[in-house]
Amino acid sequence: MLTFFDYFLAAAFLQNVVLMTGFGSSVLIKSSRKRTNILPFGALLCLFTTLTVLICYPLDILIGTGVVAKWLRPLMIISITAVLYVIVVITLNKRFPSLYRRIKRLIPVAAFNNLVIGIAIIINHQFAVSFLGAVGLSLGTCAGFLLLSWLSTEGIERLDNPDVPKAFRGLPSILIYLGILSLALMGFSGSVSILQ
């Protein structure tokens, strides 16, 4: 059985979730444009992903595997993330107002995105993942997102270069860069994903 560290390493490095599934790629491209956003955004993403998984995992077992339960699961996950978002906003605003003012624009984007909800749905879709494995997968996903954000920021800075043909400057070169990274990772780890 895959353990916490196996899932962590797979999701962060060997089969980086963003590159192998595409989840969170738009958010990655947006957040990587500003170097100062990487760490606060990554921390918020980690908070929401891990807490959502921790709360949804036991609830998922409670609601069962019926047809209606299957339809209701995504709504349950998104509602839990919404409640977590409200708690985080209220707590930060009351306890750490200066921090809240600095990061308040990042909070909704970090809470409601494909990565947070997608990971919770995948874990919840695969009962084969153990609780520790689920935590490892969510933390590994966030570590992988942080690593890729840093690589993307470095890439974006280097690709802003007069040697790059005009039509490819900006978004086209970033997408091709991420495509090459994804291809390289796939060549390294194979096309069979832990998330399938």
Add this chain to the structure above:
Amino acid sequence: MDKTKDRPLSGTVGEVKTTFIDTLFTKNIVLVQAIGISPILAAGVTLKNGVVLTLCTAAVLIPASLFMSLLGERLPTWVRAPIYTVGAAAIMLAAAAFIDQIISHELYAALYVFLPLTAVNTLVSYRAGGFSMSQKPVIALTDAVVSSLGFGLVICIVSGLREIAAYGTLWEKPLNFSVVLSEAALPYAAFLLLGFMAAFLHWLNSVIDKRRGGPEI
């Protein structure tokens, strides 16, 4: 202040036309603004998936944009995102039940993970939660419809090409190709395809700007 009195359900034809052209072509939501890329990479592997995700995106984005245009400014900033996201998730719950029970159980099973993600697509957060907030309802509605079309155009092209390359079919109809590249269904192929499509649009916009005498990109 009653915003609906200031912004009646009318807008100039020029504003609607500009929103239409900008959002669909010159500032395409996916290829220029980098919004809504995730579902294209993850689920855009068959044309049928592409069409279903386009319809689901429109079903979520249009009511969310109209709601935010009409009522968004009356809500405190921090509660807007959970309200339209949970509302969008409820719409997707109905869409999932409809697809599973009425259209095809296999299609629902193939899109099980991706249908609910439409509710948290950046398309919804940036257009409904961002653009629509400061717009008249008619402009927000036009933007939502055209954003869905712009997203649909890109996902359908990418999905169609990936289906042809990976499975040798189009809309599940065999094309009898002797060579299939199953790796085309993996995300890297979509990243590369989107990159080249974005570069083509960039080039096309620069040619159009040059002919109009505008600044070259």
